[in-house]
Amino acid sequence: MVETADEQRAPARRAPGFLSQLLRNRKASIGLAVVALITLLAILSPWIVRDPGAFLSIPLQPPSSEFWFGTTGQGQDVFAQTLYGARTSLWVGFLVGTVVVIIGTSVGVAAGYFGGAVDDVLTTLINVFLIMPGLPLAVVLAAYLPAGPLTLAFVLVVTGWSWHARVIRAQTLALRHKDFVNAAIVGGESHARIMFVEILPNMTSLIVSGFIGATVYAIGAQVGLEFLGLGDVSVVTWGTNLYWAANNQALLTESWWTIVPTGFGIAIVGFALVMINFAIDEVTNPRLKAEGAWNAKLEAARVKPGFSTPVLRKADG
Amino acid sequence: MRYILRRLGFYLIAAWVSLTLNFFIPRLMPGDPASAMFARFKGMLNPEAMAAMREAFGFTDEPVYLQYWTYLSHLFQGDLGTSVVRFPEPVTEVIAESLWWTLLLAGSAVVIAFTLGTLLGIVASWQRGGWLDSIAPPALVFLGAFPYFWLAMLLLYGFGFVLGWFPLRSAYGDDVTPGFTLEFVGSVLTHMVLPGLTIVLASLGGWMLSMRNTMIGVLAEDYITMAQAKGLPQKRIMLHYAARNALLPNVTGVGMALGFVLSGSLLTEIVFSYPGQGYLLLQAVQNQDYPLMQGLFLAITFAVLAANWVVDITYVWLDPRTRVR
Numbered sequence: 001m002v003e004t005a006d007e008q009r010a011p012a013r014r015a016p017g018f019l020s021q022l023l024r025n026r027k028a029s030i031g032l033a034v035v036a037l038i039t040l041l042a043i044l045s046p047w048i049v050r051d052p053g054a055f056l057s058i059p060l061q062p063p064s065s066e067f068w069f070g071t072t073g074q075g076q077d078v079f080a081q082t083l084y085g086a087r088t089s090l091w092v093g094f095l096v097g098t099v100v101v102i103i104g105t106s107v108g109v110a111a112g113y114f115g116g117a118v119d120d121v122l123t124t125l126i127n128v129f130l131i132m133p134g135l136p137l138a139v140v141l142a143a144y145l146p147a148g149p150l151t152l153a154f155v156l157v158v159t160g161w162s163w164h165a166r167v168i169r170a171q172t173l174a175l176r177h178k179d180f181v182n183a184a185i186v187g188g189e190s191h192a193r194i195m196f197v198e199i200l201p202n203m204t205s206l207i208v209s210g211f212i213g214a215t216v217y218a219i220g221a222q223v224g225l226e227f228l229g230l231g232d233v234s235v236v237t238w239g240t241n242l243y244w245a246a247n248n249q250a251l252l253t254e255s256w257w258t259i260v261p262t263g264f265g266i267a268i269v270g271f272a273l274v275m276i277n278f279a280i281d282e283v284t285n286p287r288l289k290a291e292g293a294w295n296a297k298l299e300a301a302r303v304k305p306g307f308s309t310p311v312l313r314k315a316d317g
Numbered sequence: 318m319r320y321i322l323r324r325l326g327f328y329l330i331a332a333w334v335s336l337t338l339n340f341f342i343p344r345l346m347p348g349d350p351a352s353a354m355f356a357r358f359k360g361m362l363n364p365e366a367m368a369a370m371r372e373a374f375g376f377t378d379e380p381v382y383l384q385y386w387t388y389l390s391h392l393f394q395g396d397l398g399t400s401v402v403r404f405p406e407p408v409t410e411v412i413a414e415s416l417w418w419t420l421l422l423a424g425s426a427v428v429i430a431f432t433l434g435t436l437l438g439i440v441a442s443w444q445r446g447g448w449l450d451s452i453a454p455p456a457l458v459f460l461g462a463f464p465y466f467w468l469a470m471l472l473l474y475g476f477g478f479v480l481g482w483f484p485l486r487s488a489y490g491d492d493v494t495p496g497f498t499l500e501f502v503g504s505v506l507t508h509m510v511l512p513g514l515t516i517v518l519a520s521l522g523g524w525m526l527s528m529r530n531t532m533i534g535v536l537a538e539d540y541i542t543m544a545q546a547k548g549l550p551q552k553r554i555m556l557h558y559a560a561r562n563a564l565l566p567n568v569t570g571v572g573m574a575l576g577f578v579l580s581g582s583l584l585t586e587i588v589f590s591y592p593g594q595g596y597l598l599l600q601a602v603q604n605q606d607y608p609l610m611q612g613l614f615l616a617i618t619f620a621v622l623a624a625n626w627v628v629d630i631t632y633v634w635l636d637p638r639t640r641v642r
Contacts, residue, residue: 128331130573133621135580136614139598140339143610144346216462223464224584228602242467246588251474263467270462287534295446 018204021283028279034272038265042086049080052236060248060255070257073248081241082261088237089219090269092149096156096218097211103157104164104214105207109195111165112172123169129162134221142230149235152225156218163217164210171203205284209277216273223266238262320639324629328622335618339611340388344381397615398608402600408612411597416616418488419593422509423582426516430578431571433517434524439560441525442532454529457522465581469515469588476511483511486590512589516582520574527570531563538562561635568632572625579621 022028041048050056054076061071069078111122138155145151175181176199184194200207219238225231226239233240245258282292379387391397397408441450460468477485484490489504535541536559544554583595590596594613601609633639 124327124330127327128334131331131576131621131625132335133576133579133617135583136598136617137335137338139602140342140610140614143602143605143607144343220464221580224466224580227464227466227584228587228599230602242464242470246470251470251478254474254478256471256474259467259470263463263471266464266467267459267462271459274458274462287537 018283022276022279025279025283027275027282031272031275031279035269035276038086038269038272039090041083042090045080045083045087049083050077052076052080052084060253060258062255063257069261070255072244072258073250073253073255074244078258078261081236082238082265084236085238085241085262086265086269088149088235089222089239089266092153092156092222092237093215093219095153096160096222097215099153099157100161100164100214100218101207101211103161104210105168105200105203107161108165108168109172109199112169112176113191113195113199115176119169122165126162126165126169129159130166132159134159135224138221138225139228139230142225147230147232149232149237152222152231153218155225156221160214160217160221164214167206167210168203171206172199175199175202205280209280212273212277212280216270219266219270238266318640320633321626321629324626328626331622332619335615336389336392337385339615340385343607343611392615397612400609400612401606402604402609408608411609412594412612412616415593415597416620418591419579419582419586419595419617420620421505422512422586422591422593423516423579425509426513426582427520427571427575427578429513430517430520431524434521435528435560435564435567437521437525438528439532439555439563442529442536442563443555443559445533450529454522454526457525461519461522463519464584465515465519466584466588468519469512469585472511472515473588484508488592508589508591512582512585512591515585515588516578519581520578523574524567528563528567531566532559535559535563565632565636568628568635572628575624575628576621579617583617 023032055074056077057067057071057075059071059073059075061067061075063070067077067079069082072078072081107122107126111119111126138159141155141158142151145154181194181198184198189198222231222237223239223242226233226237227242227246229243231237231239231243233243241262242259245255245262248255248258250256250258282289395409397412400406400408400411403411437449437453441447441453444450473485476482484507488508489495489501490508493501493504495501541554541559544558549558583593583598585591586593586595587599594617597609598613600606601613
């Protein structure tokens, strides 16, 4: 098969365009920096903090200069547990994000590309998993499997893949009848090649935001399942931190420091990831893009924003 | 009408998929979960009762399709087995007792959060760049990033323990007897405040943002410009012209989000020891009560499907186009 110069250039030109645009966005760069910082701290935690499992001091000490976040009901260092907990929680989160993207993208592209009966079956499957409440299904699955991070990852993929598949299917449907796809079909390319080489590169932003969305879901749901006691309670994770805090009657003993740091860890990572997704939306959604430019213009002209959406028409295109 | 029937068909398929999943999960798992499950009953049940129980769940030496048939016929008779935690009560009874509390708590919280979030979204989109539009969305999204049960713990700590304004646990006080008395209803309401507030706080941001974003799309339509040009009152344009149309995609969103919000509300129940499905789920997990767990999965899934159907009916009522098709 002869590849034209255009074909070779097209994906290469598009991909950096989206990513560099994204990096120039303020929300995205802050979000990315926060996630990177926390990931780095998590990776380096064995060299930064004390052993999170060791019984170091008197139980339930409030935060002090020696124990920045206080101690747990067993006299463990809460600061160490918070950093260590990020390791497993983030690792499982990113793993689930990756697998969800792979499964969701494959199912979504296949449904949108083949259409007909394949689409009917796959779409029904997607919708069924979308509507089924995640937590009870995850609980039933996790209860039958041996406790541990990998079990949780599996369970979260089963309950979380459908959202991404739905988004990708919709976008594939929109691209399905474009000229370049028809040209590829006429050119005799294989189905797999059309789906993954022709169509897929046009959905970079959706795949990235799908990955982020699935990661946020995985971190939150994983914490919830571990809080229920479905994780391996001997592993230090954000979820088991809260599980032990609740088991040690954190509220009755008024030891707020055993729950607050972990909660903020989860929320900060989640918020930073969501910020990146908002930025992706801003960069790729023409209406929001126009809105941003318009707001900048209004601000420059010191005009108060009005009630109608601006339609930008640039004279020079 | 056809739309509603088509959706009903989909819900039947979804119900069948969840029934089937529920049947196969214990059988596909490594090891011998059936024995593990029945090991819990040792000493509680005599051999005959054990055999009856195995049969009730379809765990016999019959081929799988016959087991499946037995399982389905038992299910349609409302027989989900016997609970371990609440032995010897049947699972269906245990679930039925607590279902109302979950429906009451999650139902009212979702309605309040949706209404409030939608109103906030309308106002925010109307005054774009105003203080509400610039402060509320990021603040609420940040709040939504906390796990539901974590917010619940914090609210319980702050308003329950430290300030002592609200009761700490359960759905009503020990001093009142259930019944349609003013005292009882008041007690139920005060016990609902904190768990309800948790769910509302955690989910408000999502509703507000999606309403704001669809509103912005609708506000760009020509008929809004036309309405402005006609000099209609602003309030009328905002509520009758823009919000009414922006509401439609948001109502569809309710169905999608319901399962997620319900999952959060189940965990919230646990923190407040609220006697609903979530609290039962915790007990089932702690005691490896598989029959109860699986019964809860089915009950909650069916509740979500039913709620989605109600959302669909609302949608048809709101959108005349679906009535023609």
